[in-house]
Amino acid sequence: MCLDHCPQSPSPTVRKQFIKNIEAPIVRAKHPNQFLHIRFRWIDSSTLPTILVSFPEPMAAVDLRFHLHPAAFSSVHPSNSSAKPHRHCPPQRIHAAARRCLLRAKSSNGHPQIGASFSDGALDAKPSGAGGPAPEQGEHTVSITVVGASGDLAKKKIFPALFALFYEDWLPEHFTIFGYARSKMSDEELRNMISMTLTCRIDQRANCSEKMDQFLKRCFYQSGQYNSEEGFCELDRKLTEKEAGKLPNRLFYLSIPPNIFVDVVRSASRTASLPSGSGWTRFIVEKPFGRDSESSGELTRSLKMYLEEEQIFRIDHYLGKELVENLSVLRFSNLVFQPLWSRDYIRNVQLIFSEDFGTEGRGRYFDNYGIIRDIMQNHLLQILALFAMETPVSLAAEDIRNEKVKVLRSMRKLKVEDVVVGQYKGHTRGEKSFPAYVDDPTVPNDSVTPTFAAAALFIDNARWDGVPFLMKAGKALHTRRAEIRVQFRRVPGNLYRGSVGADLDMATNELVLRVQPDEAIYLKINNKVPGLGMRLDSGNLNLFYSERYQREIPDAYERLLLDAMEGERRLFIRSDELDAAWAIFTPVLRELEDKRVAPELYPYGSRGPVGAHYLAANYNVRWGDISSDGSF
Numbered sequence: 215m216c217l218d219h220c221p222q223s224p225s226p227t228v229r230k231q232f233i234k235n236i237e238a239p240i241v242r243a244k245h246p247n248q249f250l251h252i253r254f255r256w257i258d259s260s261t262l263p264t265i266l267v268s269f270p271e272p273m274a275a276v277d278l279r280f281h282l283h284p285a286a287f288s289s290v291h292p293s294n295s296s297a298k299p300h301r302h303c304p305p306q307r308i309h310a311a312a313r314r315c316l317l318r319a320k321s322s323n324g325h326p327q328i329g330a331s332f333s334d335g336a337l338d339a340k341p342s343g344a345g346g347p348a349p350e351q352g353e354h355t356v357s358i359t360v361v362g363a364s365g366d367l368a369k370k371k372i373f374p375a376l377f378a379l380f381y382e383d384w385l386p387e388h389f390t391i392f393g394y395a396r397s398k399m400s401d402e403e404l405r406n407m408i409s410m411t412l413t414c415r416i417d418q419r420a421n422c423s424e425k426m427d428q429f430l431k432r433c434f435y436q437s438g439q440y441n442s443e444e445g446f447c448e449l450d451r452k453l454t455e456k457e458a459g460k461l462p463n464r465l466f467y468l469s470i471p472p473n474i475f476v477d478v479v480r481s482a483s484r485t486a487s488l489p490s491g492s493g494w495t496r497f498i499v500e501k502p503f504g505r506d507s508e509s510s511g512e513l514t515r516s517l518k519m520y521l522e523e524e525q526i527f528r529i530d531h532y533l534g535k536e537l538v539e540n541l542s543v544l545r546f547s548n549l550v551f552q553p554l555w556s557r558d559y560i561r562n563v564q565l566i567f568s569e570d571f572g573t574e575g576r577g578r579y580f581d582n583y584g585i586i587r588d589i590m591q592n593h594l595l596q597i598l599a600l601f602a603m604e605t606p607v608s609l610a611a612e613d614i615r616n617e618k619v620k621v622l623r624s625m626r627k628l629k630v631e632d633v634v635v636g637q638y639k640g641h642t643r644g645e646k647s648f649p650a651y652v653d654d655p656t657v658p659n660d661s662v663t664p665t666f667a668a669a670a671l672f673i674d675n676a677r678w679d680g681v682p683f684l685m686k687a688g689k690a691l692h693t694r695r696a697e698i699r700v701q702f703r704r705v706p707g708n709l710y711r712g713s714v715g716a717d718l719d720m721a722t723n724e725l726v727l728r729v730q731p732d733e734a735i736y737l738k739i740n741n742k743v744p745g746l747g748m749r750l751d752s753g754n755l756n757l758f759y760s761e762r763y764q765r766e767i768p769d770a771y772e773r774l775l776l777d778a779m780e781g782e783r784r785l786f787i788r789s790d791e792l793d794a795a796w797a798i799f800t801p802v803l804r805e806l807e808d809k810r811v812a813p814e815l816y817p818y819g820s821r822g823p824v825g826a827h828y829l830a831a832n833y834n835v836r837w838g839d840i841s842s843d844g845s846f
């Protein structure tokens with residue numbers, strides 16, 4: 215790769231930054247086992263390069279030639295002039311080392327990161343160790359500390375996601391993982407604990423156990439109190455030891471109950487943050503981000519006493535799900551949908567979440583929050599924002615987040631008459647008994663916390679005026695599912711009205727994005743039943759991921775962890791987004807709680823309260839997950 219000896223090229227810094235910006239998308243585009251040659255030829259000093267990408271056998275030897283427009287340089291940040299030289303790979307097989315080498319430019323939006331990489335601490339410069347000017351050269355390392363390592367989320371999601379990233383060679387060459395919690399554990403005990411939940415992404419891969427061993431050897435444990443500077447000081451000492459003179463970057467994942475977020479941030483930022491002039495220090499914060507506008511604002515203010523907004527990565531793992539990620543692609547890169555995406559053609563939008571299990575083991579947490587805070591205010595609302603936002607200026611994090619904030623701020627505050635709440639009760643099916651929500655010993659017997667809610671929301675802007683956005687979320691229902699349903703308007707003056715039966719509702723188009731399980735996109739259309747007569751029925755144009763893509767879908771936490779390491783903030787929640795989200799739900803939450811509105815009881819494993827149907831009917835809507843015979 216011609217990096218340093220290109221004649222008549224622009225300044226070395228500009229060249230290096232430019233190469234950083236373009237190489238990852240190219241490298242991502244091909245099969246991992248192919249050889250890839252990239253050559254940059256600098257035609258003249260007008261900064262107009264030609265890039266040659268050659269794919270040798272087994273693909274036909276094709277040379278792709280790109281002539282880049284000088285505008286491609288416009289994203290080169292001025293502060294790059296002080297950036298350290300870019301570590302680059304020679305032309306080679308794109309294998310683990312090469313992928314690691316290029317990791318810095320490989321975040322989930324498929325766009326190279328500017329000022330947000332393992333090595334570009336300089337562009338992320340923040341007080342309290344967010345990263346000052348990066349040292350000129352050297353090897354980088356990333357330390358990931360899972361605070362609350364003994365907990366449910368850490369075991370279930372975070373360590374497995376880190377292992378999957380390691381397994382797929384997405385982690386940098388030099389990385390260390392630390393667990394931090396109060397429980398006393400040795401490194402070995404942590405490793406045993408982690409190993410219980412690690413799985414190979416594809417069963418029985420030959421080198422799986424070898425990879426697990428390699429991964430576990432990089433995992434260490436530090437026990438300490440969450441408000442203890444000594445604990446984090448000791449962690450800092452161990453982190454420094456592992457960083458072994460390399461250029462450090464630190465990521466803290468706060469997988470702990472929310473009441474100790476601030477304690478941890480205070481202690482860790484004071485004692486285990488990197489000093490300014492070093493690499494970056496970032497904190498992933500798990501939900502819940504407060505209980506209402508006030509407490510959320512308070513949490514934000516407290517976190518910002520110790521951190522800059524750029525250091526805070528508020529995670530909503532639904533944003534890391536493949537189908538949610540695809541929503542923008544579907545909208546903005548398919549002409550067919552663009553003209554339809556408004557009140558002119560869309561009758562209603564439904565955001566549906568259901569789980570076929572209760573709050574098992576999480577009753578104490580859940581009773582303080584309820585389903586509206588647990589699912590609607592964050593996961594479903596985030597999907598809604600992506601669904602309804604205007605086209606962002608670009609795929610850059612701030613452009614997308616600006617649009618999300620705009621649409622959230624255009625939303626009407628939810629009214630109590632537009633909400634139905636429910637709570638599951640015990641149920642016996644055959645030999646099996648299922649508990650009621652209040653059977654959980656950590657839940658008060660007279661709890662009115664909703665485990666189910668349905669709501670009708672509205673966006674008061676030109677695009678969506680009058681379109682109901684219906685949400686439904688519940689635990690202990692009959693199925694596990696998350697989907698987005700878009701019901702289109704009727705065909706005006708439909709010539710085939712007589713051929714589809716009396717129910718024109720059934721004859722409208724519906725686009726469904728099934729987020730989970732079995733990711734799929736399908737569009738219901740009216741179709742002629744083959745034969746001599748003229749009869750129409752509703753059929754589906756299907757895109758089932760399992761049929762179309764022969765690859766497993768990464769867990770949301772993998773994408774989000776990788777993005778946090780890359781400094782890609784697009785899938786994380788900015789504080790003003792959070793404020794706007796709470797503003798929609800806070801009044802109704804307050805009213806429900808002040809009045810202790812009794813939830814409608816529904817049997818464990820059922821389809822939920824019938825009230826949800828009346829709510830939808832108020833807006834002339836029928837839930838799309840219920841077929842004409844009433845079944846799902």
Ligand SMILES: NC(=O)C1=CN([C@@H]2O[C@H](COP(=O)(O)OP(=O)(O)OC[C@H]3O[C@@H](n4cnc5c(N)ncnc54)[C@H](OP(=O)(O)O)[C@@H]3O)[C@@H](O)[C@H]2O)C=CC1
Pocket residue numbers: 362363364365366367368395396397440468469470471472474500501502579
């Ligand atoms: N579990 C899940 O599926 C999901 C969880 N979340 C969020 O992620 C975070 C972590 O969740 P989860 O792992 O379930 O939480 P846990 O209740 O399992 O807590 C994590 C760890 O924190 C410590 N801890 C627990 N309670 C207290 C307490 N009262 N005071 C001090 N330390 C305590 C314990 O470690 P030790 O005693 O060893 O210090 C525990 O292992 C929470 O904010 C949760 O809301 C978000 C989405 C899903």
Ligand SMILES: O=C1O[C@H](COP(=O)(O)O)[C@@H](O)[C@H](O)[C@H]1O
Pocket residue numbers: 531569588589696
């Ligand atoms: O955030 C949460 O999400 C889970 C559901 O996540 P999924 O990825 O398994 O769909 C939910 O069970 C939990 O109550 C909630 O806190």
